[in-house]
Amino acid sequence: MFKASDNKKSSPLRRKLALLSVIGLGMASVPVALAAPAQASVTSYACSVTPLKPIFAGFNSSGVKLVDYRIQVRCYSDRYVNITQQRWEEDDWPNGDDHLGTSYFSRHLNNASGYVTISNIRTLVDGEIGNEEVYHQIQWQEGTGGVWSPYTGWRYSASTSMSN
Numbered sequence: 188m189f190k191a192s193d194n195k196k197s198s199p200l201r202r203k204l205a206l207l208s209v210i211g212l213g214m215a216s217v218p219v220a221l222a223a224p225a226q227a228s229v230t231s232y233a234c235s236v237t238p239l240k241p242i243f244a245g246f247n248s249s250g251v252k253l254v255d256y257r258i259q260v261r262c263y264s265d266r267y268v269n270i271t272q273q274r275w276e277e278d279d280w281p282n283g284d285d286h287l288g289t290s291y292f293s294r295h296l297n298n299a300s301g302y303v304t305i306s307n308i309r310t311l312v313d314g315e316i317g318n319e320e321v322y323h324q325i326q327w328q329e330g331t332g333g334v335w336s337p338y339t340g341w342r343y344s345a346s347t348s349m350s351n
Contacts, residue, residue, distance in 0.1 A: 232336065234262040234296065236270060238325045238344035244308045252311040252349060256323045260303045262296040269293050270305070270327045271338070276312055277320035277346050287312055287321070313351045322346040 237259045244255040256274055274287040290307050311319055324341045 232329065232339070233264040234260060234266050234268050234327070234329050236260050236268065236325060236327045236339075236342070238272070238323050238342055239304075240345040241321050241323065241347040243349060244306075247310060252351070253308050254311050254321055254347070254349065256307045256309065256321075256344075258292070258305040258307070258325055260294060260296060260305065262300060262329075263298050265297040265331060267293065267295050267330045268327055269330070270325055272307060272323055272325050273341075274307075274309065274323045275321065276314055277322060278315075285312075285314055311349055311351065318348045318350050320346045320348045 239257040239259055241254050241256050244253040247253055256272065258270060258272065260268060260270075262268065270292040272290045272292065274290070276285040276287055278284050288309070292305055292307075294303065294305070296303060311321070313319070322344045324343045326338045326341050328338045329336045
């Protein structure tokens with residue numbers, strides 16, 4: 188059998204070999220880890236989509252205030268964009284915000300399109316005493332050649348306070 192002194196001498200060598208094999212495995216996985224996001228970037232997020240702060244848009248024929256929930260879009264490649272927009276009225280705690288509605292938009296844009304602003308004009312809902320604080324949130328997906336990205340997370344606009 189082995190003497191105790193032989194084990195002590197070979198133990199640091201074994202540790203070094205084990206460490207080198209772990210490092211080798213780690214280095215071999217780096218190209219795979221780096222390559223994974225590149226595949227998703229083929230269709231994901233070649234567009235910039237921004238929910239702009241809602242603005243006053245005049246009055247309807249009944250004299251009710253109108254709000255424009257605008258979305259700014261710019262694509263740097265040829266893309267189709269599907270956008271989901273939810274409109275909200277903000278309430279203080281402990282009351283939750285009130286969902287005012289959902290809209291869907293589809294556009295085909297490219298670099299030559301520049302910045303495109305999508306307007307969604309709606310009546311100002313009178314849901315409380317005092318001013319109404321409104322905002323919207325959006326999420327989108329992009330597609331090209333039949334391949335679609337997943338939907339993004341929600342992006343929120345700033346809130347606007349309007350009197351009724």
